[in-house]
Amino acid sequence: MRKEIYSILAIVLIMSACTDKDILEVAVYETSASGNQLKKIEEFPSSVSKDRILLNPEKSYQTITGFGGAFTEASAYLLNKLSKENRAKIMEAYFGKEGANYSLTRTHINSCDFSLSQYSYAPTEDKELKDFSVDEDLDDLIPMIKEAMTVSEEGFKIFASPWTAPPWMKDNKHWVGGKLLPEYYDTWALFFSKYIDAYHEQGIPIWGLTVENEPHGNGDNWESMHFTPEEMTDFVQNHLGPKLEKEGKGGIKILGYDQNREGLKEWVDVMYENKASSRYYHGTAIHWYESTYDYFPEALQYAHKKAPNKYLIQTEACVDAEVPHWRDDAWYWSKEATDWGWDWAPEDKKHLHPKYVPVYRYARDIIGCLNNWVDGWVDWNMVLDRQGGPNWFKNWCVAPVIVDPDTDEVYFTPLYYTMVHFSKYIRPEAKIIEVNHSDSEIMVTAAKNLNGSITVIVFNPTAKSKQFSLILDEKSKDISINAQAIQTIVIKT
Template sequence: MKVIYSVLAILALGACSNEELNLKASSVETTSSGERWSEVETYEGNPTWVIEIDETETYQTITGFGGAFTESTSHLLMKLSPELRAEVLKAYFDSSGCDYTLCRTHINSSDFSLKSYSYAPVEGDLALAHFSIEEDRDDIIPIIKQAQGISQSGFKLIASPWTAPPWMKDNRAWFGGKLLPEYYSVWGEFFSKYVEAFQSEGIDIWAVTVENEPLGNDSHWESMHYTPAEMREFVVNHLSPSFEQHGIDAKILVYDQNKGAELEEWSEALLTDSVLKANIYGTAVHWYNSTYDWFPASLQRTHELAPNHHIISTEACVDAEVPHWRDDAWYWKKEATDWGWDWASPETKHYHTKYVPAYRYARDIIGDLNNWVEGWVDWNMVLDRQGGPNHAQNWCIAPVIADTTLNEVYYTPLYYVIGHFSKFIRPGAVRVALDGYERDGIMTTCFKNEDGSYALVLLNMTDANMPFEVRLNGQAWRYNLKAESIQTVQIQN
């Protein structure tokens, strides 16, 4: 693949090779001490541990990695100078940057919109004659199209609704409530109109989730509730038939909320239904049930129930925090808290401890990848120094922070952490087994790309360096995994 070769060319000065089979290895690291995708020299001493790549045992195939085109992100990017806007989008979508290949956007407004809005604002418009995506023409659509023009690889786009128009709901409100049964078919047609409208703009919707967080929230922002049975009814008898009638091949993902006990409950209900399974692509998950646990048992159970279906992590962010501007050290300290620090129930409070933001990102991605997740999508790509704009005042952190008054941006360490995966584990890559990789405070995962190259990602959450040796087919390379760091080793024929 062109992207992998270009990255390896940049790292060629630090590569070591085996002449007999012409295998080459190179490595980059991001550390708490300031390295950012920095080249790693080979290690000449004795390793502390050995990792063996076993390509004979394979698992899931990767769809991609990326972030979300929210109205907040798009609005901020449009307020930057054209030059700085292009720089940020290149940082995310060019092969010299993170090279994102899987992204998300919202259908109607979300909490990360400037206001609440719907594409079907006219009450009682059962034929959706007044349907319009005009609200997105000032920001979301032009930013997606500019990103399309920058990306050499292309990216898939997932679209998710936070709520139907209030006039379709039992509480007639943006927040909470349920879709009234008499509007199920209209809401299914709404999805089709949305996909067709974006297609007319040159933007293909690869997949939709039925509902962002169907268990709801505490009414601070757009939401709509489903039970598993209600979601099944909507998909089987309304959404899927509408897609079929309109010739739409967008994939359907169910659930779209947190891993853990709720995921297992929904998977047991939905993935044991043969009729529903025939109409869906897989399951979408989020990370907000814990600051440290990626709930592997729930992911394993979801895979076991439907091994031919797919699991995609569609949302994650440092929530309930105002961004720290140009303060790399904060992102490597155990100081961040989440919503659950204040609001979790007593029985789940232990899941919401203080955490290191850089570790949380890398830990969740590696934990997900090692448990059948095929794609991982961050939330907002860009936010301002307050953690918005956000009409719900639900402040969060993004990998890139923008100050539109100064026309400046700050690439936080989180941007570089995500890049350790998105740059080097490409769509079509297959996870392969590792032997000897388990260490306290260390996490690893490894993938074989379609071009035959390998990407081994290692996370060191300890305060000690860890010299290691990686072996593949009888050949070996040694590197030093620094304390408080993430490193990606590449091996190529």
């Protein structure tokens, strides 16, 4: 009997040794509708599932530029109204190494809808822009950016976008709509150059520019200026690009387009028509507002193939046309949100704008983008109030962090934790790698970081938990993910 026991123990020990050798060492973090917020998961129920996620780091795709959000006057103004403790808490949450560790950010040139009022750095008509000044940004916007730079250990890139040129440069002489008059193309190029210099003097290096936020306009609601693909390319090819190059600013990245994905083909066909047209474009900028569920993979693939060596960056996204829900995590996991198109989309586009789950929209879009050549993904406002502003046009939206400045309270919504799953664990210069998985109900993406670690992100939108075997080379790990959940799995290789 004793001999038999020893034999059984020996077999168990041998099996354990083999199993340990073949098991992947992973750290798993989960955010879920059931209440997990980047919770480290260390125990998994026994799996009987045959579903697999197979990683192939030998096959890689695009190089990651970064993830992050936007510095707006609205966000900066709100931070100034909070206590020092809560302001610091938010900045650490976004830029600290233990927080989201944002690596790619955006800001606005002149005012935008998420400003307190309409303003320009050059309000007086003058082609030489002698009165150019960024003093409007000194109270709120610039201090927020500087504080973020202090908090961030690894630093971050920042690109800037204009919503409009000063009205005096436009054919309609208004903040909203209209076109840049051809006689002011050189002046507008000078404006960009002066902006870069002014921010540099403040100690803020500008990494890149988008030529115009939403060149199709925004329904003539807030600051805007219209370009056709041909007009924007003319401006970049013959004015902005040569101006920056002549002044030694050729390293500034110029991103064209900067609107929804359905228009991508038309724009990249013009931008990258030939060497001359594409010379000064460093990449293409896109938004997500064309749909609440479709991330337009065919359009993204087309844009990449048209310019495979250029950036393809998602530069703005938010839960739009909604007043934020305060301290109500369940709403962010519920199919209750509506966007602008719920009421106003034309009939042939209505199907693109159904009610949606905010967390799902973020997770689905980011993973869909990463699996279709997008190399950067930037959210919109970092901080808004309980109304979804301040916003001079009352264009209310949701941010990952909502605050009540009157009571000095802060609410980190589930959208914040969703962003962290990507921004903290997929770092700049990471390579997206090949993933094959057998469960069509989940979404998966993976990246290999410069330090050798591999990050796998799994999104399960279903109402049931899922089990799968994660496989890398000859090692594997059985993992389960809760219903309605996002997981980040970090493999140290």
